[in-house]
Amino acid sequence: MTNQIDTNKLKQAEAAASITKDMIAQAIEQSAANSTLASEALKQASFEVAQIQTWISQVQSELQTQSS
16 A cells, blocks of 8 residues: 555645745734734734644644555
């Protein structure tokens, strides 16, 4: 059996991580001027991080299933 993983999920996670980095940078920039915008950016970043964790967990589960 060949070990193949869903690279699409990993690519989605990678893209989301890039977006998350930008959101955190935006929150830092907004922190002094507009705490509401900073808070919204952090909420969205948190959502993206949760989605990244889901994709990574799914790929890890696939790998564990294949190695069993």
